[in-house]
Amino acid sequence: MKIQLINPNTSAAMTASLADAARQVLHPGNQLLAVTNSAGPASIEGHYDEALSVPGLLQAIRDGERNGVQGHVIACFGDPGLLAAREIARHPVIGIAEAAMHLATWVATGFSIVTTLGRTKVIARHLVERYGFHQHCRGIHAVEIPVLALDDDPEGLLRSMRTACAGALERDESGAIVLGCAGMSHLATELTEELGVPVIDGVSAALKMVEMLGELKLSTSKRGDLDYPLAKPYAGFLQGFAWPALTPASSPL
């Protein structure tokens, strides 16, 4: 099984780091394709960034499907383009916020989210509502470190996260932490051990869910609202996105 991990931002360094971690959780037989968004924002820290990460992400989904990918993970905590991606993919698509929140409810009666910047908390909040977890999510917190600065001071990040997670557990009376950014994935194991609670990385969780769906031979329903898009022309700099006659993967767009 070939699984595509899509980093919706354009940081190849982050993609490489995610790919390293991802390979450790995939089943031995499965193959990882880690893809950096070829278009859009360097990091996703608001609605504007998120909206503009979607075209490149959808390209990656389409190209992946053409190239034999059998499942996709969208590795940004806002789950950008999730339903649009499901429309054009024959294979499963899972977002990391979705994955982490679902998993959190299997191991705790309540969880807290710890994310990067305060301005992104509303995105998490909206997803909590959309996914139905407002009774399970007991708090959303931010360490106020920008996405691309997460790697600048690894020790400082760990300290900040440790403090924020411990504070969240205490104040929210939660049993688990959901990491609110793909760029925090590498901290999950260490924080889990230090804090003694499940600290959940959505990237790993989503990868396993895609594997699981593949093994169960289940994928997005094509009955109703997630069916393939209706055929129609697309104009301007997005004309290559016309469905189904999308331009070849190698097109310059």
Place this chain on the structure above:
Amino acid sequence: MKIQLINPNTSAAMTASLADAARQVLHPGNQLLAVTNSAGPASIEGHYDEALSVPGLLQAIRDGERNGVQGHVIACFGDPGLLAAREIARHPVIGIAEAAMHLATWVATGFSIVTTLGRTKVIARHLVERYGFHQHCRGIHAVEIPVLALDDDPEGLLRSMRTACAGALERDESGAIVLGCAGMSHLATELTEELGVPVIDGVSAALKMVEMLGELKLSTSKRGDLDYPLAKPYAGFLQGFAWPALTPASSPL
């Protein structure tokens, strides 16, 4: 006051038709700028279309702001890119689904939505939840006519809408109808008269809300999650979207 009406799909004919109606509801002193999306889908009938209408829409918002526009209406019932648009605009931005649903609660205790294709009902459903109107929206119905076919048979459309609206009022015990597509705007007056209930066109409603916000000197809060995007590079065919150094409106992108 100069108000921009953005048609998120690429049909100039629909834009022209919307603009005609829009001019009739604006205050005499106000000026309308009707803009067709220069990129993306010919019509918006699903999550994929909707997601890909957003970049062009955001361009229009940005260009409008640069050109002295003092308010924006997003004229597609999915309210695509609404929060992203609010981030980059100094002036108010209103979506037509938002406008129509809000207004409906001022004139009835419950309303029904009548939209184009069944596959778009989930989009309306999600907006109902997001906006908080699940106690007010008593039903969502579709006439199963594609957006771009709405004008093919005006008489047939009117008949279908009349039947669908009357059925919705009866079954849902609603007091008002929300038209679920910008392309239905021209029917509002006639259906209101025929059915004897408010049949609400979100385009008119949104235009008046933008006027109203302008007159009240109120606009999107720049405190917190709708503040201007953080400065950062953008890559690939979307590099022109980098904030704040967006490429000029005339750039080829």
Place this chain on the structure above:
Amino acid sequence: MKIQLINPNTSAAMTASLADAARQVLHPGNQLLAVTNSAGPASIEGHYDEALSVPGLLQAIRDGERNGVQGHVIACFGDPGLLAAREIARHPVIGIAEAAMHLATWVATGFSIVTTLGRTKVIARHLVERYGFHQHCRGIHAVEIPVLALDDDPEGLLRSMRTACAGALERDESGAIVLGCAGMSHLATELTEELGVPVIDGVSAALKMVEMLGELKLSTSKRGDLDYPLAKPYAGFLQGFAWPALTPASSPL
């Protein structure tokens, strides 16, 4: 267009003050009729006061309709008698809590309410639920100044409001403030400037919504539960309220 602003309490001074502000937001061609409740409580600070403001308010609605009024604003943050008023009015009726909360969701993803006395917070809370904004309203706060004392110490009021609003924005992580009393209307502009966020006065908002409905030729649905009351006798000191044979506006009641 002749619009009636009804002050549901019996303070003519407050009505005058509201009228001054109201005239500044109405369109030049429109006429304001500011009416003080001729019966009931001097101020509305609880359920009892609120319930007893309604008969006089309904008289004003009825008299206004008879005298050519084309829209009504109920200028008390509890929106007393809103649905009853809609039943007897042919023209639109808007409450100021409704108006302010709706508008707040157009300019921020979350808002805080700042009201007078703590004991009225439950009224705001119930309205938040009724209107569907429990995901948008992030906090309700009180400055603990009685309605009729709001004008006693203008400087002190401004200080208290400034502190309360700033605290609410901080604690609730809100993007906008909703003023929880008609008597605070005059503070909106100054607080908006000082705090740098939209501070929303429901009186202005409601007036513009009434204008807007009038211009769109929309009014309360008379299908279903907001239809005119059924004809029946009324007894006792309220016999003049019998519908439709209400006593003349000038009757002593």
Place this chain on the structure above:
Amino acid sequence: MKIQLINPNTSAAMTASLADAARQVLHPGNQLLAVTNSAGPASIEGHYDEALSVPGLLQAIRDGERNGVQGHVIACFGDPGLLAAREIARHPVIGIAEAAMHLATWVATGFSIVTTLGRTKVIARHLVERYGFHQHCRGIHAVEIPVLALDDDPEGLLRSMRTACAGALERDESGAIVLGCAGMSHLATELTEELGVPVIDGVSAALKMVEMLGELKLSTSKRGDLDYPLAKPYAGFLQGFAWPALTPASSPL
């Protein structure tokens, strides 16, 4: 214990009928005071009627308290003035919609409401939301018989109710029926037997709840929002309602 049953409409015949039934459910030692509203609508079939039943109702509450009453039942399914009544009463106040819905959840996992006119369904719907029973209430139905016509054709009423209740149980998959009007109280026993499910009369239920609160020496909290109204002048034809210097019970008002 002296318990007051207040009929918020002005039909003495209905009060007498309610009183007969009420005496059968009260404990032998307890005394019933059945009071007809001295002011307001002959029947309550909408928001306007409901709002105007409240002043007379509050008079009855006040007078009852002065005359040694130790608990109050508001015998209209809209629970008019419930929170206002609680503010001015030292003793418990229970509404019949509240009573019936609460009780229904003790004997079934889901219930249906059967009321008089379709136009009053929205009132029941709002109460269901306010009281928190939207997961328990599976349907609201109307027999389309006006309140004051309920006694015109007893056999016809019984037939209509039997059909409506049986249909509701079937369609809603409910386990119990809540009677949606005080004027249906006398049908509860017969329908319970015929249908083989609890058919709940809110009048009886509310009387027992008042007895129960009295025996438990519990009453409305005077801490916070249900504390006695603040002292202030009242004007016009409602000046007698000024708190605490209410006019004597015998005043002409």
Place this chain on the structure above:
Amino acid sequence: MKIQLINPNTSAAMTASLADAARQVLHPGNQLLAVTNSAGPASIEGHYDEALSVPGLLQAIRDGERNGVQGHVIACFGDPGLLAAREIARHPVIGIAEAAMHLATWVATGFSIVTTLGRTKVIARHLVERYGFHQHCRGIHAVEIPVLALDDDPEGLLRSMRTACAGALERDESGAIVLGCAGMSHLATELTEELGVPVIDGVSAALKMVEMLGELKLSTSKRGDLDYPLAKPYAGFLQGFAWPALTPASSPL
């Protein structure tokens, strides 16, 4: 009327204490049967304890029904086995959490729960959701005293409770306290007096509700999901629970 008070834990001392209090609230003519669970945990402080209190509790229900009991109270704040008990009882069954929360909404617009151990808060939280009171319950607090230690230091307990209740009223802006453990019942009267708000003991409340249902001749609906269990064999150490051929009350099981 013979009413059974079932203590779901196995502490006979607690049962005796509950029985003393219970006899004071029952009507003179009614008879109390206080039963200690003959199987299961000494105290209920988590999901495991709660689940294992249910078989013995159901035995008590069954035996009570056989022995002429006409109503049952489940005296543990988790309301263990409530719906299962309703299935096998012809007579009413009320849980004390259910009773206390319902009653609290009759005397206050918001209440706080004060319970024993923090780990049981989730049980209360789930019940709040199940019963529909998430708008009414404004906080859940714990004094961190184990159930069976409640009697160790009566003065200390009272002090802890006084502090916790006062703090909850202040922080939650509540009007009433719900005691979150049957073992706190004896404190209700004293705390009510000291704090000046209703402090609600679910045991008393539930007993009165059972009396009330009996007097109204209402009991659990046997239509639908609370009908008697389907006949079927039971195996192993629970074979005596087979319905309807349950082993005699005196069987060793």
Place this chain on the structure above:
Amino acid sequence: MKIQLINPNTSAAMTASLADAARQVLHPGNQLLAVTNSAGPASIEGHYDEALSVPGLLQAIRDGERNGVQGHVIACFGDPGLLAAREIARHPVIGIAEAAMHLATWVATGFSIVTTLGRTKVIARHLVERYGFHQHCRGIHAVEIPVLALDDDPEGLLRSMRTACAGALERDESGAIVLGCAGMSHLATELTEELGVPVIDGVSAALKMVEMLGELKLSTSKRGDLDYPLAKPYAGFLQGFAWPALTPASSPL
């Protein structure tokens, strides 16, 4: 990894059938331990059956943990004893209703549940609320075939299920079906193919989730409300359940 599949009813035939299917979805290296409840009801078709399936189920959890099991699946659609099981297990525990509903939201925007008997629909309904999926679950339907009769007429069952599922998809406008009973597991593949939508079997889904949690080295949080039970004596025929000194697995209890 050794995974335990617990059939909470006492039908060894059903366990065997579940085990066959289960072995096909587990990873090659993983070992399945299929356990039939040694105590309790032959089938679970109501609250009473469900409550009495829990003690035996908890024994199986405990015994499994002692015997090296690294994850547990509770194979009854009511997810009996789920939180209690999580308290006593060091390893993950997943219920099949939980598993199927979660998975359904990954492949469709809305799903329908098709279960055995109408009387069990309330159990599914309560779980939908508990898990947060009331926006995703669009209908719950029953084929009215008892659990143990599912195998009596395989062809008839398939026909009934096909009809019920197709009807549910149509009426509910759902994109996926959740099978509402472990005994329907074997139909998932065939129905998926016939209906062209994901028909989800919770048993397979739960097994894969347990594998997934194991591979991610995540398990139930022991911080807070799912921590191991507090030590205390247990009495009567359940004394062997005292925690932590549970009787040996082989004890007669």
